[in-house]
Amino acid sequence: MRRTTAIFSAMLALAATPMPAAPQSPQPAPPDVVKKGEYLARAGDCVACHTAPEGRVFAGGRAMPTPFGTLYTSNITPDEETGIGRWSSDDFYKTMHHGRFPDGGLLYPAMPFGSYTKVTREDSDAIFAYLKAIAPVHQPDRPHELDFPYNNRSLILGWRTLYFNEGEFKPDPGQSEEWNRGAYLVEGLGHCGMCHTPINALGGSSESEAFKGGLIPMQDWYAPSLTSNKEAGLGDWSIEEISDLLQKGISTRGAVYGPMAEVVYNSLQYMTDEDIRAMAVYLKSIAQDEPAPPRPSVRTEEASLLISLGKTVYDKECASCHGFEGEGKPPHYPPLAGNQSIQMESAVNGIRMVLNGGYPPATIKNPMPHGMPPFAVSLSDDEVAAVVSYIRTAWGNRGTPVSAAEANKLRSAPLQ
Amino acid sequence: MFARGVVLTGFLFLLGASAGSGQEGKSYPADMAERVQACTPCHGVQGKGTTDPYFPRLAGKPAGYLFNQLEAFKSGRRKYPPMNYLLAFLTDDYLRQFADYFADQRPTLPEKSPTEVSQAVLDHGHALVTQGDLDRAIPACASCHGGSLTGQSPGIPGLLGLRPSYISAQLGGWRYGTRTAKAPDCMQLVAGRLTEDDVRAVAAYLADQPQPSDPAPSPAGSYALPFACGSQPEGGK
Numbered sequence: 001m002r003r004t005t006a007i008f009s010a011m012l013a014l015a016a017t018p019m020p021a022a023p024q025s026p027q028p029a030p031p032d033v034v035k036k037g038e039y040l041a042r043a044g045d046c047v048a049c050h051t052a053p054e055g056r057v058f059a060g061g062r063a064m065p066t067p068f069g070t071l072y073t074s075n076i077t078p079d080e081e082t083g084i085g086r087w088s089s090d091d092f093y094k095t096m097h098h099g100r101f102p103d104g105g106l107l108y109p110a111m112p113f114g115s116y117t118k119v120t121r122e123d124s125d126a127i128f129a130y131l132k133a134i135a136p137v138h139q140p141d142r143p144h145e146l147d148f149p150y151n152n153r154s155l156i157l158g159w160r161t162l163y164f165n166e167g168e169f170k171p172d173p174g175q176s177e178e179w180n181r182g183a184y185l186v187e188g189l190g191h192c193g194m195c196h197t198p199i200n201a202l203g204g205s206s207e208s209e210a211f212k213g214g215l216i217p218m219q220d221w222y223a224p225s226l227t228s229n230k231e232a233g234l235g236d237w238s239i240e241e242i243s244d245l246l247q248k249g250i251s252t253r254g255a256v257y258g259p260m261a262e263v264v265y266n267s268l269q270y271m272t273d274e275d276i277r278a279m280a281v282y283l284k285s286i287a288q289d290e291p292a293p294p295r296p297s298v299r300t301e302e303a304s305l306l307i308s309l310g311k312t313v314y315d316k317e318c319a320s321c322h323g324f325e326g327e328g329k330p331p332h333y334p335p336l337a338g339n340q341s342i343q344m345e346s347a348v349n350g351i352r353m354v355l356n357g358g359y360p361p362a363t364i365k366n367p368m369p370h371g372m373p374p375f376a377v378s379l380s381d382d383e384v385a386a387v388v389s390y391i392r393t394a395w396g397n398r399g400t401p402v403s404a405a406e407a408n409k410l411r412s413a414p415l416q
Numbered sequence: 417m418f419a420r421g422v423v424l425t426g427f428l429f430l431l432g433a434s435a436g437s438g439q440e441g442k443s444y445p446a447d448m449a450e451r452v453q454a455c456t457p458c459h460g461v462q463g464k465g466t467t468d469p470y471f472p473r474l475a476g477k478p479a480g481y482l483f484n485q486l487e488a489f490k491s492g493r494r495k496y497p498p499m500n501y502l503l504a505f506l507t508d509d510y511l512r513q514f515a516d517y518f519a520d521q522r523p524t525l526p527e528k529s530p531t532e533v534s535q536a537v538l539d540h541g542h543a544l545v546t547q548g549d550l551d552r553a554i555p556a557c558a559s560c561h562g563g564s565l566t567g568q569s570p571g572i573p574g575l576l577g578l579r580p581s582y583i584s585a586q587l588g589g590w591r592y593g594t595r596t597a598k599a600p601d602c603m604q605l606v607a608g609r610l611t612e613d614d615v616r617a618v619a620a621y622l623a624d625q626p627q628p629s630d631p632a633p634s635p636a637g638s639y640a641l642p643f644a645c646g647s648q649p650e651g652g653k
Contacts, residue, residue, distance in 0.1 A: 053491060053492040054491045054492060054493060261504075261505045262504070262505060264505075265504075265505040321453075356498065356501055356502075357454050357502065358454075358501070358502060359454065359502060359503075359505065359506055360505075361505035361506075362505060362506045362507045362509075362510050367507065367509065367510060368445070368451060368510055368513070369451075369506075370450065370451055370453070371451070371452075371453065371454030371502065372454055373453060373454045373455070373456060373457045374454070374457065374458075374498055374502070375457065376498065377457060377458060377468065377471075378457050414497075415497035415498060415500065415501040
């Protein structure tokens with residue numbers, strides 16, 4: 001019902017929308033509003049997508065590869081011709097809340113308006129005030145390169161019917177103010193669901209699947225479930241451990257890596273301790289279910305060979321940092337024993353960590369992170385599979401062995 | 417905006433600090449070797465290089481050169497996905513510490529492999545490295561990289577201790593525009609004038625050189641460069 005209403009109101013909006021008006025109030029917004037807007041723009045991680053590599057900040061042009069073709073992000077600086085200089089705060093709210101341009105045109109859902117719709121009008125206005133206060137950059141948007149039939153924007157209407165639930169965040173009166181603040185940030189500006197909710201073949205995600213994890217299309221990283229304590233569910237983590245992971249990028253339980261490192265680097269490290277704590281409280285509360293234990297996908301005789309080779313590789317290459325018993329040297333070298341990230345049903349992330357290594361992001365609270373070497377050069381597919389199988393099954397870990405073929409496949413995973 | 421501001425401020429601060437402190441007072445912590453362990457499988461302990469033919473030695477190259485490369489990998493201007501990936505979320509402050517650490521290392525050169533080319537090719541390499549080729553407007557490598565080929569601070573790298581395939585690959589990268597540096601991109605100009613045979617000869621000759629008596633790069637401005645170079649802004653005459 002809600003969805004149908006949303007579609008109708010969206011269509012009405014399409015019919016009634018005037019062309020963007022010239023800005024009504026030329027006076028700049030008060031500095032405290034601009035400052036708040038800057039903070040909220042950080043919380044929304046706008047910069048990550050709206051800035052191209054080596055490009056001007058917020059001038060757009062970053063390529064966003066999707067299974068349907070490549071989208072290029074738009075210029076959101078206040079340039080009058082190529083940016084949002086002629087937009088009003090109503091226009092801005094319309095893109096955030098309804099997923100529509102000022103002229104009524106539909107946004108591709110690569111822009112997370114499905115999450116941003118939860119943002120309050122007041123917060124949207126503050127972000128807009130901030131974007132109006134930054135330096136304009138004259139840079140025309142680059143046209144999208146989408147494959148037929150996805151280059152037909154009217155298809156977005158169908159997508160919206162299925163997957164878009166418009167509406168601001170509604171606090172749960174049965175929960176604390178802190179919990180509600182966390183939920184607002186996680187579900188709204190944080191748009192965590194863009195990765196942590198599984199995406200189907202139509203590029204959609206449904207509410208019943210919220211935060212249940214999934215492989216991120218085009219990136220070959222697995223975004224773990226936030227609701228399952230067998231994955232990245234944080235039910236048995238302390239608030240401090242969760243906060244550290246989000247804000248510092250490292251914790252005594254594990255470190256962020258892959259796409260999550262970018263989120264911490266660009267966004268979460270700048271959040272206040274209070275907001276980080278609120279997000280931690282909310283994230284801890286949604287981690288509940290305990291799925292069935294995973295089944296081995298590799299034949300047992302192959303598995304036992306792999307695991308014995310794996311121990312040899314591990315003791316030689318990994319134990320100096322992660323410990324012979326997988327105990328790690330937290331927080332800089334995460335423990336592997338009992339580490340959820342390693343035992344997940346999908347072994348993609350563990351294999352990729354071994355192949356590609358990585359540094360946690362340099363953050364205000366951890367400016368000089370320790371890194372893990374990439375082993376793609378020095379280990380064979382068999383050795384990678386063996387060592388990943390070993391860490392997934394040693395020390396009481398309850399993951400499953402992986403095959404050399406799986407390791408080989410991920411050698412060509414994109415490193416962006 | 418704020419993020420870049422912080423990074424820039426930190427960067428300027430470090431520039432100021434290192435300009436004042438000269439050689440004394442390390443800009444990196446005592447456990448830096450541990451923090452750069454991620455570099456060792458490809459670049460060797462202390463950045464001394466490995467037997468792998470593709471990955472370069474880092475030890476003793478000028479800090480400015482190393483920082484320029486780290487920054488270029490981070491921003492994606494220099495493309496090598498494993499490096500782009502490793503550095504993506506590190507700050508310029510921290511990358512400068514990486515650079516300073518490797519610049520300070522003085523391990524011996526890795527053992528060189530027996531050359532696979534003829535004496536005639538080595539002679540051709542020797543001529544290009546030490547004299548260049550005036551007719552083709554190719555300056556001698558030594559005219560920028562130094563008579564002892566150990567580079568000049570802050571931005572010109574030493575050329576010793578590298579494998580021929582690495583040198584060939586980099587010269588090839590410049591010729592085809594896949595490796596670029598700050599304008600004016602002097603290496604792109606020079607590499608564009610080289611033939612395949614020149615590249616092979618230069619790479620083989622450089623890789624065949626012995627350990628220099630003093631592996632340190634020459635101080636900044638200790639000799640004039642033959643032309644302007646974006647990586648060494650004050651060096652051209």
